[in-house]
Amino acid sequence: xxxxxxxxxxxxxxxxxxxxxxxxxxxxxxxxxxxxxxxxxxxxxxxxxxxxxxxxxxxxxxxxxxxxxxxxxxxxxxxxxxxxxxxxxxxxxxxxxxxxxxxxxxxxxxxxxxxxxxxxxxxxxxxxxxxxxxxxxxxxxxxxxxxxxxxxxxxxxxxxxxxxxxxxxxxxxxxxxxxxxxxxxxxxxxxxxxxxxxx
Amino acid sequence: xxxxxxxxxxxxxxxxxxxxxxxxxxxxxxxxxxxxxxxxxxxxxxxxxxxxxxxxxxxxxxxxxxxxxxxxxxxxxxxxxxxxxxxxxxxxxxxxxxxxxxxxxxxxxxxxxxxxxxxxxxxxxxxxxxxxxxxxxxxxxxxxxxxxxxxxxxxxxxxxxxxxxxxxxxxxxxxxxxxxxxxxxxxxxxxxxxxxxxx
Numbered sequence: 001x002x003x004x005x006x007x008x009x010x011x012x013x014x015x016x017x018x019x020x021x022x023x024x025x026x027x028x029x030x031x032x033x034x035x036x037x038x039x040x041x042x043x044x045x046x047x048x049x050x051x052x053x054x055x056x057x058x059x060x061x062x063x064x065x066x067x068x069x070x071x072x073x074x075x076x077x078x079x080x081x082x083x084x085x086x087x088x089x090x091x092x093x094x095x096x097x098x099x100x101x102x103x104x105x106x107x108x109x110x111x112x113x114x115x116x117x118x119x120x121x122x123x124x125x126x127x128x129x130x131x132x133x134x135x136x137x138x139x140x141x142x143x144x145x146x147x148x149x150x151x152x153x154x155x156x157x158x159x160x161x162x163x164x165x166x167x168x169x170x171x172x173x174x175x176x177x178x179x180x181x182x183x184x185x186x187x188x189x190x191x192x193x194x195x196x197x198x199x
Numbered sequence: 200x201x202x203x204x205x206x207x208x209x210x211x212x213x214x215x216x217x218x219x220x221x222x223x224x225x226x227x228x229x230x231x232x233x234x235x236x237x238x239x240x241x242x243x244x245x246x247x248x249x250x251x252x253x254x255x256x257x258x259x260x261x262x263x264x265x266x267x268x269x270x271x272x273x274x275x276x277x278x279x280x281x282x283x284x285x286x287x288x289x290x291x292x293x294x295x296x297x298x299x300x301x302x303x304x305x306x307x308x309x310x311x312x313x314x315x316x317x318x319x320x321x322x323x324x325x326x327x328x329x330x331x332x333x334x335x336x337x338x339x340x341x342x343x344x345x346x347x348x349x350x351x352x353x354x355x356x357x358x359x360x361x362x363x364x365x366x367x368x369x370x371x372x373x374x375x376x377x378x379x380x381x382x383x384x385x386x387x388x389x390x391x392x393x394x395x396x397x398x
Contacts, residue, residue, distance in 0.1 A: 002295070004261055004262065005263060006249075006251055006261065006262065007252065007261070010242075010245035013241060013242050013245050017227055017230055017231075019223050023288070026291070027217055027218065027288060028216055028218075028219075032216075032246065032249055033249055037250065040246055040249050042212055043209075043246050044243050044246045045208075046208045046209035047209060047231065047239055047242050048239070048243055049205070049208055049209065050205075050209065050228075050231055050232055050239050051239070052205055053205050062203055062206070062229075063205065064203075064205040087229070088229050089222075089225055089226060089229065092201075092225070096201070
């Protein structure tokens, strides 16, 4: 006996989702069964409501409805400062700091090849022409907000080249000892970065 | 900005599921959005198909339809050997060994209190009266197949008392060094069990 037939379809779908292995998929299916019909209906409806999700045609973040998302439509934000992020969750984390008042560009998850994919290049192109129209070709600042790892560094370099001349400043997020971290336990790379970027 | 409104309902539901934290819930929602409408519909339908799940009225395992599950309905299995398990997934693991030819009783997950809950007591009672009718009050063997931890040990003792006299033999799963494990790395408890249960 492998997975019981009656839950196999659900288990197979769950097991393809990020961070869910085959064992947890089975556990989740049994959890849903135990929760009963109304909880199952609740999940169904919540998945169905994803049909309402639209993608902002400027920053490619999600929102309800069509056209621009709340951030891009917000006149009180400084639209001439653009943070380029990989994932929607990176955008959310930056928003949660409450310290960024510009707009975003959500590139989409990086592939394994380490190169920009066609749709990511298109997004950069649309940013360029938006800057051309809106700010006469030069925004105030472009912040490349990628994870500080090999792939992030590599793609950041590519993008900085690609967008050359489109902003007064091109910056990357600060690197160093995380808040609450201990020098003693920082790896050499991190501590090296913290030294180089001291101020 | 916390979770975007348009996915909040789904995120909140996912985050209540076992092993899924709030961050993974958000990640899963974005994954589903990226997957597109047909994948979303697939998940909806798979959840909806849980309505077909029935509970066997003898062992309380799941199956499609009503009445007895495939295991309980199988005449070629030795119905006088009963393995009492906590969870459905424990039953599946035992079935996957291919070494058990009896039937099961699925008690349901143990609560935190460490005591049997009302519905678990009812299940034991129904087993007792089934043994009374079917085997004149005495089955061949009852195997308590709980995890070998404090709670499992405690409940096993309770159940052995509760079911006293209903089987020729009352056993528990063997304990010792796992297959492929190394004596050097076994904890004292495990190695102690392996010594006590040597044969």
